[in-house]
Amino acid sequence: MSRFISSKFDSLKPYEPGEQPTDKKYIKLNTNESPFSPSPLVQKAISDEEIRSLRLYPDPNANCLKNSLSKHYGVKKENIFIGNGSDEILALIFLAFCDEKTGMAFANITYSFYPVYCNLYNIKAEQIPVNSNFSINPRDYFNCSNNIIIANPNAPTGIALNIDDIESIIKNNKDRLVVVDEAYVDFGAKSCLPLIKKYDNLLIVRTFSKSRSLAGARIGYAFGNESLICDLEKVKFSFNSYTNSRLSLVAAIAALEDEDYFLKCRGVIIKTREKTYKQLKKLNFILLPSLANFIFAKPPVFISASSYYNKLKQMGILVRYFKNSNIDSWVRITIGSSEEMDTFIEKTKLIILEAQNENCKNGTQNK
Numbered sequence: 001m002s003r004f005i006s007s008k009f010d011s012l013k014p015y016e017p018g019e020q021p022t023d024k025k026y027i028k029l030n031t032n033e034s035p036f037s038p039s040p041l042v043q044k045a046i047s048d049e050e051i052r053s054l055r056l057y058p059d060p061n062a063n064c065l066k067n068s069l070s071k072h073y074g075v076k077k078e079n080i081f082i083g084n085g086s087d088e089i090l091a092l093i094f095l096a097f098c099d100e101k102t103g104m105a106f107a108n109i110t111y112s113f114y115p116v117y118c119n120l121y122n123i124k125a126e127q128i129p130v131n132s133n134f135s136i137n138p139r140d141y142f143n144c145s146n147n148i149i150i151a152n153p154n155a156p157t158g159i160a161l162n163i164d165d166i167e168s169i170i171k172n173n174k175d176r177l178v179v180v181d182e183a184y185v186d187f188g189a190k191s192c193l194p195l196i197k198k199y200d201n202l203l204i205v206r207t208f209s210k211s212r213s214l215a216g217a218r219i220g221y222a223f224g225n226e227s228l229i230c231d232l233e234k235v236k237f238s239f240n241s242y243t244n245s246r247l248s249l250v251a252a253i254a255a256l257e258d259e260d261y262f263l264k265c266r267g268v269i270i271k272t273r274e275k276t277y278k279q280l281k282k283l284n285f286i287l288l289p290s291l292a293n294f295i296f297a298k299p300p301v302f303i304s305a306s307s308y309y310n311k312l313k314q315m316g317i318l319v320r321y322f323k324n325s326n327i328d329s330w331v332r333i334t335i336g337s338s339e340e341m342d343t344f345i346e347k348t349k350l351i352i353l354e355a356q357n358e359n360c361k362n363g364t365q366n367k
Protein backbone atom coordinates (compact mmCIF):
# COMPACT_ATOMS: atom_id res chain seq x y z
CA MET A 1 0.00 0.00 0.00
CA SER A 2 1.24 3.50 -0.77
CA ARG A 3 2.10 5.72 2.14
CA PHE A 4 1.43 9.39 1.75
CA ILE A 5 2.79 10.86 4.95
CA SER A 6 5.94 12.88 4.39
CA SER A 7 9.12 10.98 5.16
CA LYS A 8 10.16 13.85 7.41
CA PHE A 9 7.75 12.36 9.95
CA ASP A 10 9.24 8.85 9.81
CA SER A 11 10.70 9.15 13.29
CA LEU A 12 7.93 11.30 14.79
CA LYS A 13 6.57 9.83 18.02
CA PRO A 14 3.38 11.61 19.08
CA TYR A 15 2.67 12.64 22.66
CA GLU A 16 0.74 9.99 24.56
CA PRO A 17 -2.13 11.59 26.45
CA GLY A 18 -3.31 9.93 29.67
CA GLU A 19 -5.91 7.21 29.19
CA GLN A 20 -9.57 8.19 28.95
CA PRO A 21 -11.06 4.67 29.03
CA THR A 22 -14.79 4.06 28.54
CA ASP A 23 -15.02 0.37 29.53
CA LYS A 24 -16.17 1.30 33.04
CA LYS A 25 -16.32 4.20 35.44
CA TYR A 26 -12.92 4.89 37.00
CA ILE A 27 -11.76 7.20 39.72
CA LYS A 28 -9.61 9.30 37.38
CA LEU A 29 -6.40 10.42 39.03
CA ASN A 30 -4.35 10.27 35.83
CA THR A 31 -4.69 13.49 33.83
CA ASN A 32 -4.69 16.27 36.44
CA GLU A 33 -8.28 17.28 35.72
CA SER A 34 -10.25 18.95 38.49
CA PRO A 35 -12.59 16.71 40.49
CA PHE A 36 -15.02 19.64 40.65
CA SER A 37 -17.52 20.78 38.01
CA PRO A 38 -16.93 24.20 36.48
CA SER A 39 -18.47 27.14 38.33
CA PRO A 40 -22.32 27.19 38.20
CA LEU A 41 -21.92 30.54 36.37
CA VAL A 42 -20.55 28.57 33.40
CA GLN A 43 -23.77 26.63 32.93
CA LYS A 44 -25.80 29.86 33.18
CA ALA A 45 -23.58 31.59 30.62
CA ILE A 46 -24.10 28.89 27.97
CA SER A 47 -27.56 30.28 27.19
CA ASP A 48 -29.96 29.43 24.40
CA GLU A 49 -28.92 32.66 22.75
CA GLU A 50 -25.27 31.64 22.81
CA ILE A 51 -26.25 28.32 21.26
CA ARG A 52 -28.19 30.12 18.50
CA SER A 53 -25.08 32.25 17.89
CA LEU A 54 -23.12 29.13 16.99
CA ARG A 55 -24.12 29.78 13.37
CA LEU A 56 -21.60 32.64 13.49
CA TYR A 57 -17.82 32.34 13.66
CA PRO A 58 -16.29 33.27 17.00
CA ASP A 59 -14.28 36.48 17.44
CA PRO A 60 -10.88 35.49 16.02
CA ASN A 61 -9.21 37.84 18.51
CA ALA A 62 -11.12 36.53 21.54
CA ASN A 63 -11.50 40.15 22.67
CA CYS A 64 -14.10 39.38 25.34
CA LEU A 65 -11.88 36.90 27.11
CA LYS A 66 -8.87 39.18 26.71
CA ASN A 67 -10.87 41.96 28.40
CA SER A 68 -11.79 39.66 31.29
CA LEU A 69 -8.23 38.42 31.74
CA SER A 70 -6.96 41.98 31.49
CA LYS A 71 -9.23 43.13 34.30
CA HIS A 72 -8.65 40.04 36.41
CA TYR A 73 -4.86 40.02 36.28
CA GLY A 74 -4.17 43.73 35.74
CA VAL A 75 -2.40 43.07 32.45
CA LYS A 76 -2.94 45.11 29.26
CA LYS A 77 -4.81 43.41 26.44
CA GLU A 78 -1.77 43.83 24.18
CA ASN A 79 0.09 41.52 26.55
CA ILE A 80 -2.41 38.66 26.30
CA PHE A 81 -2.67 35.76 23.82
CA ILE A 82 -5.49 33.19 23.77
CA GLY A 83 -5.20 29.65 22.44
CA ASN A 84 -7.06 26.38 22.14
CA GLY A 85 -5.63 25.00 25.36
CA SER A 86 -2.11 25.82 26.43
CA ASP A 87 -0.85 22.88 24.38
CA GLU A 88 -1.77 24.82 21.25
CA ILE A 89 0.01 27.91 22.55
CA LEU A 90 3.10 25.83 23.28
CA ALA A 91 2.95 24.37 19.76
CA LEU A 92 2.77 27.91 18.32
CA ILE A 93 5.64 29.09 20.54
CA PHE A 94 7.97 26.31 19.35
CA LEU A 95 6.93 27.07 15.78
CA ALA A 96 7.29 30.84 16.04
CA PHE A 97 10.49 31.24 18.04
CA CYS A 98 12.65 28.18 17.31
CA ASP A 99 14.36 26.93 14.16
CA GLU A 100 17.44 24.96 13.03
CA LYS A 101 19.67 27.58 14.64
CA THR A 102 17.86 28.21 17.90
CA GLY A 103 16.48 25.14 19.61
CA MET A 104 14.66 24.73 22.92
CA ALA A 105 16.27 23.85 26.25
CA PHE A 106 14.30 22.15 29.01
CA ALA A 107 14.76 19.79 31.96
CA ASN A 108 15.26 16.10 31.16
CA ILE A 109 12.32 15.41 33.46
CA THR A 110 9.45 17.72 32.54
CA TYR A 111 6.27 17.90 30.48
CA SER A 112 6.75 15.21 27.85
CA PHE A 113 5.13 17.28 25.11
CA TYR A 114 8.19 19.57 24.82
CA PRO A 115 10.42 17.00 23.07
CA VAL A 116 7.51 16.05 20.81
CA TYR A 117 7.23 19.63 19.48
CA CYS A 118 10.99 19.64 18.86
CA ASN A 119 10.64 16.41 16.96
CA LEU A 120 7.63 17.69 14.96
CA TYR A 121 9.38 20.88 13.83
CA ASN A 122 12.87 19.43 13.64
CA ILE A 123 14.12 21.73 16.38
CA LYS A 124 17.13 20.88 18.52
CA ALA A 125 16.09 19.71 21.99
CA GLU A 126 18.64 20.52 24.69
CA GLN A 127 17.78 18.37 27.69
CA ILE A 128 19.24 19.64 30.96
CA PRO A 129 19.46 17.03 33.74
CA VAL A 130 17.62 17.78 36.98
CA ASN A 131 19.38 17.34 40.34
CA SER A 132 19.25 13.95 42.08
CA ASN A 133 16.28 15.20 44.15
CA PHE A 134 14.51 16.16 40.87
CA SER A 135 14.89 19.90 41.52
CA ILE A 136 16.05 22.30 38.81
CA ASN A 137 19.34 24.15 39.23
CA PRO A 138 18.81 27.67 37.78
CA ARG A 139 22.52 28.10 37.02
CA ASP A 140 22.34 25.22 34.54
CA TYR A 141 20.19 27.51 32.39
CA PHE A 142 22.37 30.64 32.44
CA ASN A 143 23.75 31.89 29.08
CA CYS A 144 21.94 29.20 27.19
CA SER A 145 22.52 28.82 23.46
CA ASN A 146 18.85 27.97 22.93
CA ASN A 147 15.46 29.28 24.00
CA ILE A 148 14.31 27.90 27.35
CA ILE A 149 11.06 26.43 28.61
CA ILE A 150 10.41 25.67 32.26
CA ALA A 151 7.23 24.22 33.70
CA ASN A 152 6.68 25.88 37.07
CA PRO A 153 5.68 23.94 39.09
CA ASN A 154 7.36 21.25 37.05
CA ALA A 155 5.44 18.28 35.72
CA PRO A 156 5.35 15.47 36.69
CA THR A 157 7.41 16.27 39.80
CA GLY A 158 5.27 19.09 41.23
CA ILE A 159 8.43 20.88 42.39
CA ALA A 160 8.36 24.68 42.01
CA LEU A 161 11.13 27.21 41.56
CA ASN A 162 10.84 30.54 43.36
CA ILE A 163 10.54 33.78 41.37
CA ASP A 164 14.08 34.93 42.15
CA ASP A 165 15.47 31.78 40.56
CA ILE A 166 13.31 32.25 37.47
CA GLU A 167 14.28 35.91 37.29
CA SER A 168 17.96 34.92 37.44
CA ILE A 169 17.42 32.64 34.43
CA ILE A 170 15.64 35.40 32.49
CA LYS A 171 18.37 37.95 33.36
CA ASN A 172 21.12 35.61 32.27
CA ASN A 173 19.52 34.94 28.89
CA LYS A 174 18.73 38.43 27.58
CA ASP A 175 18.94 37.27 23.93
CA ARG A 176 16.89 34.14 24.46
CA LEU A 177 13.20 33.60 24.92
CA VAL A 178 12.29 32.16 28.32
CA VAL A 179 8.90 30.45 28.48
CA VAL A 180 7.38 29.64 31.86
CA ASP A 181 4.58 27.07 31.67
CA GLU A 182 2.37 27.87 34.66
CA ALA A 183 -0.29 25.19 34.09
CA TYR A 184 -0.27 24.38 37.83
CA VAL A 185 0.71 27.70 39.37
CA ASP A 186 -2.68 28.25 41.06
CA PHE A 187 -2.10 25.35 43.47
CA GLY A 188 0.45 27.13 45.63
CA ALA A 189 3.48 28.30 43.63
CA LYS A 190 4.30 31.95 42.93
CA SER A 191 3.58 33.25 39.44
CA CYS A 192 6.24 35.23 37.62
CA LEU A 193 3.53 37.45 36.10
CA PRO A 194 5.02 40.61 37.73
CA LEU A 195 8.18 40.02 35.67
CA ILE A 196 6.57 40.57 32.25
CA LYS A 197 6.75 44.35 32.73
CA LYS A 198 10.47 44.10 33.44
CA TYR A 199 11.63 41.66 30.77
CA ASP A 200 10.82 41.52 27.07
CA ASN A 201 12.09 37.94 26.69
CA LEU A 202 9.53 36.29 28.98
CA LEU A 203 6.37 34.43 27.97
CA ILE A 204 4.06 32.93 30.60
CA VAL A 205 1.65 30.20 29.50
CA ARG A 206 -1.44 29.36 31.55
CA THR A 207 -4.56 27.25 31.22
CA PHE A 208 -8.20 26.97 32.32
CA SER A 209 -7.87 23.17 32.20
CA LYS A 210 -6.67 22.46 35.70
CA SER A 211 -7.51 25.08 38.33
CA ARG A 212 -10.66 26.33 36.56
CA SER A 213 -12.18 22.88 35.88
CA LEU A 214 -12.41 23.49 32.11
CA ALA A 215 -10.11 20.86 30.55
CA GLY A 216 -12.87 19.97 28.09
CA ALA A 217 -13.32 23.57 26.93
CA ARG A 218 -9.71 23.90 25.67
CA ILE A 219 -8.78 27.42 26.71
CA GLY A 220 -5.21 28.51 27.33
CA TYR A 221 -3.66 31.97 27.56
CA ALA A 222 -0.26 33.57 27.56
CA PHE A 223 1.18 36.79 29.01
CA GLY A 224 4.18 38.58 27.58
CA ASN A 225 5.71 41.63 26.00
CA GLU A 226 3.56 43.20 23.28
CA SER A 227 5.95 42.32 20.48
CA LEU A 228 6.11 38.64 21.54
CA ILE A 229 2.31 38.53 21.56
CA CYS A 230 2.22 40.12 18.05
CA ASP A 231 4.64 37.48 16.81
CA LEU A 232 2.45 34.74 18.20
CA GLU A 233 -0.66 36.30 16.63
CA LYS A 234 1.12 36.45 13.28
CA VAL A 235 1.85 32.74 13.36
CA LYS A 236 -1.58 31.86 14.73
CA PHE A 237 -3.35 33.78 11.94
CA SER A 238 -1.22 31.95 9.40
CA PHE A 239 -2.45 28.63 10.72
CA ASN A 240 -6.02 28.90 12.04
CA SER A 241 -7.77 32.13 12.94
CA TYR A 242 -10.75 30.62 14.78
CA THR A 243 -9.01 28.58 17.42
CA ASN A 244 -11.54 28.99 20.23
CA SER A 245 -15.19 27.98 20.06
CA ARG A 246 -17.83 30.55 21.09
CA LEU A 247 -19.10 28.34 23.90
CA SER A 248 -15.61 27.81 25.29
CA LEU A 249 -14.90 31.55 25.33
CA VAL A 250 -18.17 32.19 27.14
CA ALA A 251 -17.38 29.39 29.62
CA ALA A 252 -13.91 30.77 30.34
CA ILE A 253 -15.22 34.30 30.99
CA ALA A 254 -17.86 32.96 33.40
CA ALA A 255 -15.31 30.78 35.21
CA LEU A 256 -13.02 33.77 35.66
CA GLU A 257 -15.85 35.79 37.19
CA ASP A 258 -16.50 33.28 39.97
CA GLU A 259 -13.50 34.01 42.18
CA ASP A 260 -15.14 32.58 45.32
CA TYR A 261 -15.76 29.24 43.65
CA PHE A 262 -12.22 29.17 42.23
CA LEU A 263 -10.67 29.88 45.64
CA LYS A 264 -12.87 27.32 47.34
CA CYS A 265 -12.03 24.50 44.88
CA ARG A 266 -8.34 25.26 44.91
CA GLY A 267 -8.34 25.40 48.73
CA VAL A 268 -9.93 21.97 48.97
CA ILE A 269 -7.46 20.51 46.48
CA ILE A 270 -4.47 21.91 48.37
CA LYS A 271 -5.81 20.60 51.68
CA THR A 272 -6.52 17.18 50.17
CA ARG A 273 -3.02 17.12 48.65
CA GLU A 274 -1.43 17.70 52.05
CA LYS A 275 -3.56 15.00 53.65
CA THR A 276 -2.79 12.49 50.88
CA TYR A 277 0.91 13.32 51.13
CA LYS A 278 0.95 12.46 54.85
CA GLN A 279 -1.00 9.23 54.29
CA LEU A 280 1.32 8.03 51.53
CA LYS A 281 4.36 8.97 53.61
CA LYS A 282 3.05 6.73 56.40
CA LEU A 283 2.81 3.89 53.86
CA ASN A 284 6.52 4.35 53.08
CA PHE A 285 6.14 5.92 49.65
CA ILE A 286 8.96 8.22 48.56
CA LEU A 287 7.39 11.57 47.67
CA LEU A 288 8.45 14.81 46.08
CA PRO A 289 7.24 18.09 47.61
CA SER A 290 4.35 19.17 45.35
CA LEU A 291 2.85 22.60 44.77
CA ALA A 292 0.60 21.24 42.02
CA ASN A 293 -2.70 19.29 41.94
CA PHE A 294 -0.83 15.98 41.84
CA ILE A 295 1.80 14.06 43.80
CA PHE A 296 4.75 12.25 42.25
CA ALA A 297 5.30 9.09 44.25
CA LYS A 298 7.54 6.05 44.32
CA PRO A 299 5.94 2.99 45.95
CA PRO A 300 7.82 1.11 48.70
CA VAL A 301 10.59 -1.29 47.60
CA PHE A 302 8.54 -4.47 47.57
CA ILE A 303 6.17 -3.27 44.82
CA SER A 304 7.06 -1.80 41.44
CA ALA A 305 5.37 1.31 40.10
CA SER A 306 3.98 -0.62 37.12
CA SER A 307 2.50 -3.35 39.28
CA TYR A 308 1.03 -0.74 41.66
CA TYR A 309 -0.46 1.11 38.68
CA ASN A 310 -1.97 -2.11 37.28
CA LYS A 311 -3.45 -3.20 40.59
CA LEU A 312 -5.03 0.21 41.13
CA LYS A 313 -6.49 0.04 37.62
CA GLN A 314 -8.03 -3.38 38.32
CA MET A 315 -9.64 -1.80 41.37
CA GLY A 316 -11.09 1.03 39.28
CA ILE A 317 -8.53 3.75 40.00
CA LEU A 318 -6.39 5.31 37.29
CA VAL A 319 -3.08 7.01 38.03
CA ARG A 320 -0.42 8.04 35.51
CA TYR A 321 2.46 5.68 34.91
CA PHE A 322 5.19 6.71 32.47
CA LYS A 323 6.62 3.51 31.05
CA ASN A 324 9.70 3.58 28.79
CA SER A 325 11.14 6.57 30.54
CA ASN A 326 13.66 7.64 33.15
CA ILE A 327 10.84 7.87 35.69
CA ASP A 328 9.40 4.37 35.34
CA SER A 329 9.68 3.64 39.07
CA TRP A 330 7.28 6.48 39.89
CA VAL A 331 3.58 7.22 39.45
CA ARG A 332 1.84 10.57 39.26
CA ILE A 333 -1.33 10.79 41.32
CA THR A 334 -3.82 13.58 40.60
CA ILE A 335 -5.56 14.98 43.66
CA GLY A 336 -9.24 14.09 43.34
CA SER A 337 -12.11 14.86 45.69
CA SER A 338 -11.71 14.04 49.36
CA GLU A 339 -13.93 10.94 48.92
CA GLU A 340 -11.98 9.76 45.87
CA MET A 341 -8.73 10.11 47.78
CA ASP A 342 -10.14 8.16 50.74
CA THR A 343 -10.93 5.29 48.35
CA PHE A 344 -7.52 5.64 46.74
CA ILE A 345 -5.74 5.39 50.11
CA GLU A 346 -7.91 2.47 51.19
CA LYS A 347 -7.10 0.52 47.99
CA THR A 348 -3.45 1.47 48.21
CA LYS A 349 -3.28 0.02 51.74
CA LEU A 350 -4.75 -3.26 50.44
CA ILE A 351 -2.26 -3.43 47.57
CA ILE A 352 0.68 -2.66 49.83
CA LEU A 353 -0.37 -5.21 52.42
CA GLU A 354 -0.79 -7.90 49.79
CA ALA A 355 2.56 -7.11 48.16
CA GLN A 356 4.24 -7.13 51.57
CA ASN A 357 2.82 -10.56 52.42
CA GLU A 358 3.78 -11.90 49.03
CA ASN A 359 7.27 -10.55 49.57
CA CYS A 360 7.59 -12.17 53.02
CA LYS A 361 6.44 -15.54 51.67
CA ASN A 362 8.97 -15.45 48.85
CA GLY A 363 11.62 -14.30 51.32
CA THR A 364 11.01 -17.31 53.53
CA GLN A 365 10.98 -19.71 50.59
CA ASN A 366 14.33 -18.39 49.45
CA LYS A 367 15.99 -19.16 52.78
Ligand SMILES: *Cc1c(COP(=O)(O)O)cnc(C)c1O
Pocket (backbone or CB within 6 Å): 032, 084, 085, 086, 087, 088, 111, 151, 155, 181, 183, 206, 207, 208, 209, 215, 218, 219, 220
Ligand atom coordinates in the same frame (compact mmCIF):
# COMPACT_ATOMS: atom_id res chain seq x y z
C1 LIG B 1 -1.83 19.98 31.32
C2 LIG B 1 -0.62 20.73 30.90
C3 LIG B 1 -0.65 21.58 29.80
C4 LIG B 1 -1.78 21.58 28.80
O1 LIG B 1 -2.92 22.07 29.23
P1 LIG B 1 -4.10 22.41 28.20
O2 LIG B 1 -4.35 23.85 28.45
O3 LIG B 1 -5.21 21.53 28.60
O4 LIG B 1 -3.64 22.16 26.80
C5 LIG B 1 0.46 22.34 29.53
N1 LIG B 1 1.57 22.25 30.27
C6 LIG B 1 1.65 21.41 31.30
C7 LIG B 1 2.91 21.34 32.09
C8 LIG B 1 0.56 20.61 31.63
O5 LIG B 1 0.65 19.72 32.61
